[in-house]
Amino acid sequence: MTEIDADVTYSSCIGGPVTAGTAAVTSTAQASCLLSGSSTVTQQTSWNSGATSTTTGDTIATRPLGQTIVVTRGTVTAGLFADAQFTQTVIFVHPDPLACSATGVAPSTAP
Structure with a gap:
């Protein structure tokens, strides 16, 4: 099992009391660039209004054609x-x- 930490930036939020935020995400998962997997994720979000949110969710990762698609x-x-x-x-x-089969993949950034 590998601990996975990520920083997330939300921008251009519409339809609510906030317009932007940043989050710290923590998960422990079987990390692989070839195999799909699942994990539980905890996220702490700080909103531009000064408010915060804590979320917990179940994640499924699939890996088609050199991508990783994570749905939580x-x-x-x-x-x-x-x-x-x-x-x-x-x-x-x-x-x-x-x-993946040699040196391993470098850290990724999602658009």
Whole structure:
């Protein structure tokens, strides 16, 4: 198992009391650039309004054609938007998927 940490930036949020935010994401998962997998994710978000949210969700990662598609479904467990359900989809494109069998892939950034 590998601990996976990520920093997330939300911008251009519409339809609510916030317009932007940043989050720290923590997950423990079987990390592989070839195999699909699942994990539980916790996220702490700080919104531009000064409010915060804590979310917990279950993640499924699939890896078609040199990409990693991560879908997380869960609940806001505390803070702003408490008790709301969410679905988040992130697509990572790996520029060198063959590196998995040799040196390993470098850290990724999702657009």
